[in-house]
Amino acid sequence: MMKETIIAKNAPAAVGPYVHAVKAGEMVYTSGQLGLDPETGVLKEGIVEQTKQSLLNLQAVLEAAGSSMADVVKTTVFVADMNDFATVNEIYAGFFTGETPARSCVQVARLPKDGLVEIEAIAVVR
Numbered sequence: 001m002m003k004e005t006i007i008a009k010n011a012p013a014a015v016g017p018y019v020h021a022v023k024a025g026e027m028v029y030t031s032g033q034l035g036l037d038p039e040t041g042v043l044k045e046g047i048v049e050q051t052k053q054s055l056l057n058l059q060a061v062l063e064a065a066g067s068s069m070a071d072v073v074k075t076t077v078f079v080a081d082m083n084d085f086a087t088v089n090e091i092y093a094g095f096f097t098g099e100t101p102a103r104s105c106v107q108v109a110r111l112p113k114d115g116l117v118e119i120e121a122i123a124v125v126r
Helices: 046-064 082-093
Strands: 003-006 021-024 027-030 072-079 102-107 117-124
Touching (some): 046 082, 082 102
């Protein structure tokens, strides 16, 4: 099986030695996306804006891989504070219409750049 690395022009640069996503066969596996502004590389303020930006960045990565939010089969959401769960859910729901993907949500001790949320996905390629 061939694998292809994906670097999305409309997503913020990786903050470590990794790529935005890897396409393997008819699947795409994304790296976690923080709420970083793709133009400045700076985290957005607060959980609402970071969640929106994280999902916009995820969307840009999926599109660069020939996929979309509608093609996502599984996400993992990492939050710095589980008290933000309801807020993240509200914003997350707006990005997935129709059938939602399978999902895990875990609280972590710390995220890169002291982010509040990070989201990764597995999707099929159109």
